[in-house]
Amino acid sequence: MTASPPQRRGRFALVAFAALAVFLGLWWINFDVLIGLVRPLVEFGANLFDLAASIDANTNQGWTVWTGLTIISGPRELLGGTAGVVVHAEQLHYLSRSFPLFLALMAAPPYDRGLARQFLIGLAALGLLFVLSALAVINCALAILINHEPSPADPRMAPPNFLVRADRYDELGFFLACLDQYLAMMMLPLIAPVVVWLALKPRALAMLLGRA
Amino acid sequence: MSAGIHPRADQSQADKRAVYFAATFVALALAGVALLLNRYVDQNIVTPFTRSLVDVCAALINMFGDQVAANGSVLSFIGAHGAVEVANGCNAVEVSLLLGAAIAAFPASISARALGVLACVGVVQAINLARIISLLFLARYAPGLFEFFHLYVWDAVIVLDGVLIFFLWTRRYARASSS
Numbered sequence: 001m002t003a004s005p006p007q008r009r010g011r012f013a014l015v016a017f018a019a020l021a022v023f024l025g026l027w028w029i030n031f032d033v034l035i036g037l038v039r040p041l042v043e044f045g046a047n048l049f050d051l052a053a054s055i056d057a058n059t060n061q062g063w064t065v066w067t068g069l070t071i072i073s074g075p076r077e078l079l080g081g082t083a084g085v086v087v088h089a090e091q092l093h094y095l096s097r098s099f100p101l102f103l104a105l106m107a108a109p110p111y112d113r114g115l116a117r118q119f120l121i122g123l124a125a126l127g128l129l130f131v132l133s134a135l136a137v138i139n140c141a142l143a144i145l146i147n148h149e150p151s152p153a154d155p156r157m158a159p160p161n162f163l164v165r166a167d168r169y170d171e172l173g174f175f176l177a178c179l180d181q182y183l184a185m186m187m188l189p190l191i192a193p194v195v196v197w198l199a200l201k202p203r204a205l206a207m208l209l210g211r212a
Numbered sequence: 213m214s215a216g217i218h219p220r221a222d223q224s225q226a227d228k229r230a231v232y233f234a235a236t237f238v239a240l241a242l243a244g245v246a247l248l249l250n251r252y253v254d255q256n257i258v259t260p261f262t263r264s265l266v267d268v269c270a271a272l273i274n275m276f277g278d279q280v281a282a283n284g285s286v287l288s289f290i291g292a293h294g295a296v297e298v299a300n301g302c303n304a305v306e307v308s309l310l311l312g313a314a315i316a317a318f319p320a321s322i323s324a325r326a327l328g329v330l331a332c333v334g335v336v337q338a339i340n341l342a343r344i345i346s347l348l349f350l351a352r353y354a355p356g357l358f359e360f361f362h363l364y365v366w367d368a369v370i371v372l373d374g375v376l377i378f379f380l381w382t383r384r385y386a387r388a389s390s391s
Binding site: 009024027100104152187191208 | 241245249251299300301306307310360363364365367368369371372375376379382383
């Protein structure tokens with residue numbers, strides 16, 4: 001006897017929430033290791049797009065992005081040095097929120113053949129999105145540093161107490177840099193796992209719409 | 213060959229509807245983001261809304277005997293440690309925006325979509341009140357768990373709830389329109 005549609009949806013919700021609890025815990029515990037795996041990819045991308053020279057892990061679980069730009073004004077001990085911008089641990093946590101949610105959605109029924117392949121494709125897609133999102137965050141931090149203005153999207157992202165020698169972002173470029181950062185941090189990690197999951201599991205969409 | 217709609221034409225129609233839904237959803241979501249980034253909207257709508265959430269949380273908690281104070285966007289225990297600041301991102305405005313855009317993009321009557329947005333966003337905001345209150349108590353009684361619940365658990369729970377709420381609404385609408 002097959003389950004009725006409400007039973008199938010109930011089973012989906014139950015398994016998804018239970019899997020979420022497991023994957024969130026695993027992700028939290030292994031966050032340092034997982035972010036460490038991705039950092040070289042983000043560094044490669046930052047070099048490719050001329051955003052940064054190198055990215056180091058700092059002691060607060062975040063990253064220090066070395067821009068290659070020279071500090072020309074500010075505290076004496078910084079003058080002449082290379083400017084760095086910080087990607088805080090909280091920002092990296094926000095960017096990586098999509099992974100445990102995606103894993104939980106995929107772990108819930110219905111199950112298709114080739115589930116392992118679907119997992120890998122989804123993780124690769126979200127991994128690429130993470131790298132691009134991290135680059136958006138770095139680009140925004142760079143724009144704030146160079147233009148020495150706070151982000152219109154998040155006034156907490158304020159410029160540091162020094163100036164660098166670099167060509168300013170024009171008004172549109174600055175706004176787009178801050179908008180990209182906002183989308184990357186606040187929107188994409190919420191919607192991307194759902195979109196990728198539905199793209200990989202059309203049967204799940206049919207079940208939720210009551211067509212299966 | 214039997215009379216009726218050809219299966220391939222039916223699939224093509226469904227694909228067109230899906231593309232229309234996706235495009236409309238993205239356009240509405242981006243329009244919503246543009247609004248949220250507007251300083252006037254942030255100062256005159258989002259910030260007062262966030263403060264009202266804090267006020268509601270304080271009123272709910274105080275109904276059950278605990279003593280908390282709402283000071284702008286900060287919710288804190290009176291006479292004891294433990295406080296949370298409800299910033300942008302913690303007011304579930306982004307999830308509400310995405311859910312509202314999805315409902316507004318769904319092929320349904322205007323009244324069904326309007327009521328759907330109000331009801332579904334209301335449910336999400338009710339869950340968010342539970343988030344804020346739970347984080348306040350975690351800040352006081354289990355500060356070691358605060359960041360985990362703040363950064364991961366509640367966001368994922370709210371998104372999953374948003375997905376389920378959306379599909380429950382589409383099911384209800386589909387049943388209502390067919391009857």
